[in-house]
Amino acid sequence: MVKQITIISGKGGTGKTTIASSFIKMAHDHIAVDADVDAANLHILLNLTTIKKEDLIGGAVAVVNQTCINCGKCEELCRFDAISGSTSDIKIDTLKCEGCGVCQYICPAGAIELKKDKQGEFYTSDTQFCKLIHARLNPAAENSGLLVTMVRSIAEDIAYAENKKLIIIDGAPGIGCPVIASLNGVDFALIVTEPTLSGISDFKKIYKVAGFFNIKTFVCINKHDINDKNTEAIEKFCASNNIQVIGKIAYDENVPKVLAAKNYIIDYTDSPAAKDIIQLYFRLEKFLYE
Amino acid sequence: MIISVASGKGGTGKTTVAVSFALAARYCQFIDYDVEAPNADIFLKPDIKNIKKVSIKQPYFLTDTGNDFSKCAEFCHYNAIAVIGSEVIFYPELCHGCGGCLLVGPEGAVREKDVVVGEVAKGFTTPGIDFLKGNLIPGSMRTTTLQNELEKMLNKSGLVIIDAPPGNSCSMVMSVKNSDYCILVTEPTPYGFNDLLISMEVLEGLKVPYGVIINRDGVGDSAIEDYCTERNIRVHLKIPNDIEIAKIYSQGGTLLDYDSSYGEKFGIILKVIERISIGEADNHN
Amino acid sequence: MKGKTVKICITSTGTSLDSNVDPRFGRCPYFIIYDTDTDTFEAINNASRQAMGGAGIQAGQLIASKNVSAVITGNFGPNAFRVLQTAGIKTYSRVSGTVKDAIEKYRNSQLTETSAPDVTSHYGVGRSN
Structure with a gap:
């Protein structure tokens, strides 16, 4: 499996x-997925050769045509505040429209249709380490949750066909739809947090979300030495909630410098963060290939 | 004037950056639109006076009426309803609360109840910051429901500072679309640069004028600055990379706690943005 | 006319009996509906694969409407499992290998019925295996 x-x-x-x-560089028999589809960055370090490109069609939205009789029924029933001016000059805010179909159903003139558009593209690429499934959402598009689901589906297809053992998914920030789509059905979650008050506040939320899925969850504290007191607080929280803090990574100015040069931090084995990340990987590896 | 920070x-x-603007302005409305991970209150420490629960309506089905609910399942675009014979299975996590099943289902046999998806908190920071934030319940996906609620509370008569969520999709657009000006905060790494370019594309599509603030200046390279110079994009400020800033931030401190002259610096940027928005100054370097 | 259902459903990576059993229920590429009486089958394209959420729920209802008596796959998510259980369809999971082998095992009663979903998430959101 x-x-x-x-x-x-x-x-x-x-x-x-x-x-x-770093994990992608160290792991074996694996596939990588960039699930942060509206700000994808995983492709930047990897040398890519894209072997397949597909369109993401999704996110139906209501479109009104000229047969509208300005009756106003649609606006009255829309729960998403997406329709305005329905008794004079109707406008549908595609950003707010959730494609529920209520306006289409209620329209006595048959003036509203649901239309699906291209929201972005997803790619299967070869890299020097493994295949990467990534995507590009059209700027300002919706449905990053669907795109996450699609990239994961493709990764699973390839993993089954090629007998791979591991899929590494780089998730999105936040706790909403794309994050939930990236967690559903996975075996492990690694929460990367930092010892700042903001980091802790958001960590507690994402931990709750991961908890709904009953996934084995590990925590890694990055830049742990910028605030020892907060690091302790995170460790205490984890201990009382039975979550394993599987690694701590030191604050290290080499990280952005190495990144700017488009190199991998783990190749700079003398740098403190590299040592910590390598150790983190090996601690996790035992579980990943169990 | 509405200024968003994204x-x-x-x-x-x-x-x-958003907090620095608010502290420099002294009198403004501050809205934390990052409802999935709102953190501005850690730094502005508002006295929260009012918390309003935000809910959506979700259906329940009176199956003992012997009605056929299969139309509800057919209609639901989110697959939140399954009907097998006389049984109805409802999946609340998938329901957007559109009310469609109520319309198409047997009359009177589909009812609705309120389901809380988050809250909107209101308060004040002395001296004059009117603070507002949305807070999504972990597990809910109704990010835009909360942002819609915040939008209704925008006070367009004065200065509004909006702290947007990260990313370049729907929830980010919801936060910046009403603004007169957007500040894009970036860092000089290839990741920062890549995502900045996408954000610029979003703002150009929305026709929202923008400028850039480079944070952690010195950690990477000058690619972003060179790009902005070349394209005549205004770089309002460069904040140096200093572990002291990171340490102060980690305890809930602000840039003004690190160096009080940032109050004045952000005040000047506010004036510049105001002049740009009334057409008195050009929006470039 | 036959009195009882003799059709079974196998999630598949392809359209032939030599295809492998796809481990996912809601998002498998194809469903093979096999008639164990006449030894004929049809392959159905799984449109739910493209669903934003609730793929397993949609697929479950589709399969329930096909009048099958059993579903064979790798994993059932909780949402799909509930639909199939409600419809009184027998569920067999943790099956791998070719579709043909899976049918043989089913005929020889070598498969054990699944009594709980394999994926424990209680979210139908975004994905449902």
Whole structure:
């Protein structure tokens, strides 16, 4: 059976992608997925050759045509505040429309249709380490949850066909739809947090979300030495909730410098963060390939 | 005037910047639109006076009436309802609360109840910051329901500072679309640069004028600054990379606690943005 | 006319009996509906694969409407499992190998019925295996 691990954080910028790209370099028999589809970064370090490109069609939205009789029924029933001016000059806010179909159903003139549009593209690429499934959401598009689901489905198809053992998923920040889509059905979650008050607040939320899925959850504290008191607080919280703090990574100015040069931090084995990330990987590996 | 603070990449310092603007302005409405991970209150420490629960309506089905509910399952675009013979299975996590099943189902046999998806908190920070935040319940996916609620409370008569969520999709657009100006906070790494370019594309599509603040200046390279110079995009400020800032931030301190001259610096940026928005200044370097 | 259902459903990676059993129920590429009486089958494209959420729920209702008596797959998510249980369809999971082998095992009563969903998430959101 192929195992899946998702790297999440709640708060953005805690180091998810740095850790994911390190894991991708160290792991074997694996496939990588970039599930942070509206700000994907995993492809930047990896040398890509895209072998397959597909369109994401999704997110039906209501479209009104000229047969509208300005009766106003649709606006009255829309629960998402997506329709305005329905008794004079109707406008549908595609950003707010959730494609529920109520307006289409109620329209006596048959003036409303649900239309699906291209929301982005998803790609299967070869890299020097493994295949990467990634995507690009059209700027301002909706449905990153659907796109996450699609990239994961493709990764699973390939994993089954090629007998892979592990899927590494780089998740999105936040706790909403794309994050939930990246957690559903995985075996492990690695929460990357930082010892800041914001980091802790968001960590507690994402921990709750992961808890709903009953996934084996590990915690990694990045930049643990910028605030020892907060690091202790996280460790205490984890201990009382029975979550394993599987690694702590030191604050290390080499991380952004190495990244700027488009290199991997784990290749700089003298740097403190590299040592910590490598150790983190080996501690996790025991579970990943069990 | 509405000024939003956004960034494609997370953790580049949106909240740090938005809070600095509010403290520099002294009198403004501050709205934390990052309802999935709202953190501005950690730094602004508002006295929360009013918490309002936000809910959506979800259906329940009176199956003992012997009615056929299969139309409800057929209609539901979110697959939240399954009907097998006389049994109805409802999946609340999938329901958006559109009310469609109520319309198409047997009359009187589909009812609705309120389901809380989060809350909106209101308060004040002395001296004059009117604070507002949305807070999504973990497990809920109704991010936009909360943002809609915040939008209704926008006070357009004065200065509004909006702290947007990371990313470049729906929830980010919801936060920046009403603004007169958007500040994109980035960091000089390839990740920051990549996501900044997408955010710029979003704002150009929305026709919202924007400028850039580079945080952690010095950690990476000058690619972003060079790009902005080349394209005549205004870089309002560069905040140096200093572990002291990270340490102060970790305890809930602000940029003004690190160096009080940032109050003045952000005050000047506010004036510049005001002049740009009334057409008195050009929006470039 | 036959009195009882002799059709079974196998989740499949392809459209032939030599295809492998796909481990997912809601998001498998194809369903093979096999008639154990006449030894004929049809392959149905799984449209639920593209669903934003509730793929297992949609697929479960589709399969229930096909009048099958059993479903064979790798894993059932909780949502799909509930639909199939309600419809009185027997569920067999943790099955791998080719579709043909799975049918043989089923005929020889070598499969054990599943009594609980394999994936413990209680979310139908975004995905449902």
